[in-house]
Amino acid sequence: MKSFIIFFIVLFSTAVYAETMYIADTIKITFRTGPGIDRKIVAMIKSGERVEVLNTEEPVEEWSLIRLTNGKEGWVLSRFLTSKEPDELALIKLKKKHNVLKNQAISLIEENKVYKKENKEMNSELKKNKEISNKIKSSYETLKKESAEFLELKSNYKKTSSKLAELTKKAGKLEEELTKLLLHQNIKWFLSGAGVLLFGFIIGFSAKRQRRRSSLL
Numbered sequence: 048m049k050s051f052i053i054f055f056i057v058l059f060s061t062a063v064y065a066e067t068m069y070i071a072d073t074i075k076i077t078f079r080t081g082p083g084i085d086r087k088i089v090a091m092i093k094s095g096e097r098v099e100v101l102n103t104e105e106p107v108e109e110w111s112l113i114r115l116t117n118g119k120e121g122w123v124l125s126r127f128l129t130s131k132e133p134d135e136l137a138l139i140k141l142k143k144k145h146n147v148l149k150n151q152a153i154s155l156i157e158e159n160k161v162y163k164k165e166n167k168e169m170n171s172e173l174k175k176n177k178e179i180s181n182k183i184k185s186s187y188e189t190l191k192k193e194s195a196e197f198l199e200l201k202s203n204y205k206k207t208s209s210k211l212a213e214l215t216k217k218a219g220k221l222e223e224e225l226t227k228l229l230l231h232q233n234i235k236w237f238l239s240g241a242g243v244l245l246f247g248f249i250i251g252f253s254a255k256r257q258r259r260r261s262s263l264l
Contacts, residue, residue, distance in 0.1 A: 066100045068113075068128045078121045082110030089121055095133040098123075 075093050079086040092098070098113040101120065111125045132140075 066130075068098060068100050068130050076123055076127045078113075078115070078119075078123055080121060082107045082112075082122045086122065090115075090119070092123065098128070100128065 075091045077084075077088045078090040078092050079088055081087075092115070096115070098115055100111050100113055102112040107122075109125050110122045111128055112120065113123055113128075114120045
């Protein structure tokens with residue numbers, strides 16, 4: 048009865064100090080109702096299983112009170128417990144981690160292929176855009192040059208047109224003056240000719256009268 052009371056005192060007083068440990072690298076160990084080989088075996092625990100040690104503060108000789116992951120509590124020999132993770136369990140974790148990393152590596156390789164393809168397409172597109180940009184730049188420079196020449200020609204045309212209009216105006220005035228001069232000259236020649244004719248007519252008429260007078264004598 049006394050040992051039973053001690054068992055419950057130890058159980059409830061140390062529950063808050065539970066420590067995670069593992070079953071050492073053995074095949075299987077007995078899981079008993081109390082601290083002794085005469086106690087009933089309620090289960091067999093395999094190597095690598097995680098358990099909680101409940102009586103870390105007050106150990107009972109070579110036995111430890113533990114709790115399994117399913118919530119069952121019982122006693123096992125302390126020498127089969129270890130704080131070090133068993134090699135088998137560590138190997139399983141490493142294999143899982145390796146598989147995860149392997150899958151990640153495969154995924155990264157596939158993503159890298161996609162990125163390489165996209166990068167290649169982008170470089171090709173960039174090259175095309177660069178060629179188009181160079182053509183546009185060349186066209187712009189040509190247009191700029193032609194525009195400058197056009198503006199210069201336009202300016203020269205305006206200047207020439209202005210001079211031509213001025214010369215045309217002067218030519219009109221000169222032609223008008225020349226016309227007046229020619230008209231005046233023609234009138235002068237006409238009057239001169241008419242005077243000569245009139246003078247000749249007068250002389251002829253006078254000579255005719257003199258001949259008549261001579262014949263009458």
